[in-house]
Amino acid sequence: MPGLSANQIEHLQQATEDLLATTGFRVQHPELLRLAAAAGARVEETSGRVKIPAPLLRQLLAQAPTQYEIAGAGSRRYLVGGGGQHCLAIVTDPWILDYHSRQPRHPVLSDIGRHTRIAQQLEPVAAISLMDYPVADHPGPASFLRALEEHLLHHDKHCYVLAASAESLDRWLRLVPLLTAGRTAAESRLITVGVAILSPLTLTQLNGDLLLQATRHDLPVVPTVCPMAGTTAPYSKAGTLLLAHAEVVFLAALTQLVRPGHPFLYMMGPSRTDLRKGGDLYYTLDKVLWKLASVQLGKNLGLPTGAECGGTMRCTYDLQSGAEGMLFMQAALQSGAEMLSGIGSCGNAVAMSGEMMVVQQAWLEAARFLETGMDTGARLGLDSIAARGPGVHYLEDDLTLELMRGEEFFGHELFGYGEEEGAPLLERAHQRAEALAADRPSPLPGNTQEALRRFFTDERAGLER
Numbered sequence: 518m519p520g521l522s523a524n525q526i527e528h529l530q531q532a533t534e535d536l537l538a539t540t541g542f543r544v545q546h547p548e549l550l551r552l553a554a555a556a557g558a559r560v561e562e563t564s565g566r567v568k569i570p571a572p573l574l575r576q577l578l579a580q581a582p583t584q585y586e587i588a589g590a591g592s593r594r595y596l597v598g599g600g601g602q603h604c605l606a607i608v609t610d611p612w613i614l615d616y617h618s619r620q621p622r623h624p625v626l627s628d629i630g631r632h633t634r635i636a637q638q639l640e641p642v643a644a645i646s647l648m649d650y651p652v653a654d655h656p657g658p659a660s661f662l663r664a665l666e667e668h669l670l671h672h673d674k675h676c677y678v679l680a681a682s683a684e685s686l687d688r689w690l691r692l693v694p695l696l697t698a699g700r701t702a703a704e705s706r707l708i709t710v711g712v713a714i715l716s717p718l719t720l721t722q723l724n725g726d727l728l729l730q731a732t733r734h735d736l737p738v739v740p741t742v743c744p745m746a747g748t749t750a751p752y753s754k755a756g757t758l759l760l761a762h763a764e765v766v767f768l769a770a771l772t773q774l775v776r777p778g779h780p781f782l783y784m785m786g787p788s789r790t791d792l793r794k795g796g797d798l799y800y801t802l803d804k805v806l807w808k809l810a811s812v813q814l815g816k817n818l819g820l821p822t823g824a825e826c827g828g829t830m831r832c833t834y835d836l837q838s839g840a841e842g843m844l845f846m847q848a849a850l851q852s853g854a855e856m857l858s859g860i861g862s863c864g865n866a867v868a869m870s871g872e873m874m875v876v877q878q879a880w881l882e883a884a885r886f887l888e889t890g891m892d893t894g895a896r897l898g899l900d901s902i903a904a905r906g907p908g909v910h911y912l913e914d915d916l917t918l919e920l921m922r923g924e925e926f927f928g929h930e931l932f933g934y935g936e937e938e939g940a941p942l943l944e945r946a947h948q949r950a951e952a953l954a955a956d957r958p959s960p961l962p963g964n965t966q967e968a969l970r971r972f973f974t975d976e977r978a979g980l981e982r
Contacts, residue, residue: 520809520852526817533763534571541568542718542767546725549771556774569770577770583819585737585780587644588706590673590696590961595643597737597782597855598821603643604881605677605823605858608632608668609650612868614832616947621832621868623653628871629664631954632861633671635871638953639878642860644675644709649685659977666973669696673960677739677858679711683726686710688976690734695968696961703735709782710736714764716744720771732772737780739823740768745797747790754803761785761807762814769820782856783815784823786866799866800828800841805848812852824849826857827877832864834872834943842873846880850888857881871950872943879931879946886927896925 521529541559544550544567554560556577559568569577584598595603612621613628629652636645647668651660669692680686690702697705710731713724720728731738742764744750750757762785769781787807788799808824815822826849829838842863849857859866861874901914911917928934931945940948959966 519806521813526813529759529762529814530817532759533766534574536759536763537569537574537767537770538571539568540718541566542720542764543567544720544725544771545722546720548729549720549725549775552774553771558774569767574766574770577773578766578818578820580773580777581769581781581818581820582778584821586706587675587709587737589643589675590705590707590965593643593674595675597780599855600853601855602641602850602853603856604639604641604826604860604878605644605646605856606632606636606639606642606860606874607646607648607862607869608636609648609664610862610864610867610869611650612832612864614834614863614868614870614873616870616872616943616950619834621864624650624664625654626652626663626667628652629667630671631950632869632871632874633668634955634957635874635950635953636860637672637674637960639860639874641857641878641881642674644677644856645672646677646679646858648679649681657981659980662973662977662980666969669969670959670961670966675706676708677711678708679741680727683723683730686727686730690730692969692972695972696965698965701734706735706737708736709739711739711741712768713741714768716742716749716764717760718764718767720768728768728772729775732776732779735779737782738768738772739782739784740765742768742785743788743799745788745790746803747792750787752790752792754806757787757789758807758810758814761787761811765815766818769818781820782823783811783818783820784854784856784858785811786825787811788866797865798830800830800845800862802841802844804828805844808845808848808854809852812854816853821856822852822854823856823858824852824854825859825862826850827859827862827873827880828866829863829873830865832868838863842877843880843883846877847884847887850881850884871954872946875946875949875953876931876942879929879942882929883927886924896920 543565553567557573588594609624613624636642652664655663678689693702712728744760746752746757750760812822827842829841861869863873901916
């Protein structure tokens with residue numbers, strides 16, 4: 518798959534520096550405007566426009582760490598950056614693709630527990646994300662709290678917090694000591710905070726608050742940068758890439774301006790507008806090119822990088838979803854991104870399913886196999902061919918005996934290899950998801966579970982008064 522050339526990377530970075538120095542960025546946060554001015558940026562107070570000269574921009578970006586550590590609630594620790602790859606799974610979305618009806622529906626509480634247990638059992642998954650979103654079977658203002666409680670009781674991995682309000686992030690900060698035997702958020706490194714950019718080129722008051730909270734508590738920052746070609750970005754692949762890169766770079770620089778050396782993950786999620794209907798098309802094949810290019814741009818700056826890994830346009834289990842998902846997974850893995858995000862996503866990024874989580878892990882293993890290439894050294898087989906000559910079999914050949922139980926050729930329990938093997942891939946994925954989601958003890962200590970239940974009882978009572 519084609520990526521960017523060295524000249525293209527240099528050209529895009531130069532264009533980004535010019536854009537941020539001359540057009541600038543609108544910041545709707547007085548404290549960040551003050552800090553930017555004090556650091557040497559040009560700030561127009563009436564418009565909130567911040568313009569960063571190229572030398573200052575480079576100086577700030579150079580302060581960002583090339584790698585950082587995150588952790589789970591227990592003993593799990595993961596290094597982000599340096600070449601290793603981990604996965605981020607999602608466990609809910611506005612729609613759930615139901616296995617039995619094959620139709621989308623709104624999430625219910627049992628979906629949260631099921632999907633969280635699956636993510637907990639999937640080995641590549643280092644981090645999990647839960648949206649601030651209600652569950653349909655528990656209406657009322659405390660609905661999302663029931664979902665969060667169910668989620669936290671069933672995993673001990675790292676948490677990506679995409680808070681919809683400052684109060685939501687504050688609640689997470691109060692939860693961290695309960696989950697980590699009294700450690701603070703900074704000590705535990707349990708959560709990464711999402712900070713959104715309002716495309717084009719705007720940071721809102723809320724997201725400025727979230728950024729300050731994250732830096733204050735030493736919580737890694739991941740940008741939520743999602744410009745849409747044709748509406749909030751130029752209607753070209755390269756133009757949308759440039760805008761998205763500028764938005765990520767500005768937030769990275771602003772993060773370092775607030776707190777030098779603060780951990781930051783370079784990541785973007787561009788899409789295109791359907792100009793015939795007005796909708797957003799998030800997982801079209803353009804995403805393959807954006808993934809490869811964005812990771813190249815992030816690595817060029819020396820930043821740890823992330824890329825969406827699975828995903829499909831349709832909220833269906835069909836041939837199109839399979840083709841899209843495998844291509845997206847291959848592109849994400851090939852990019853070298855350290856965090857592969859969105860395990861479970863489908864339906865144009867507003868739906869997910871437990872079965873899709875399992876299928877996408879299989880796609881990841883297939884993509885990893887293809888990345889290994891072919892060994893033409895020790896496994897060339899020249900000695901075997903020369904020793905056996907024409908017209909013989911290789912069933913008892915030394916190379917056959919050596920490799921027959923290894924991973925020379927691809928195989929996976931979800932893939933069928935003949936009509937006689939019965940169940941199709943989706944049915945196998947459902948069986949695997951059911952096994953992973955089976956009731957099992959919480960990975961959290963008993964006193965932690967009790968503390969969580971008391972916390973959420975009090976939180977719900979406060980909202981329902």
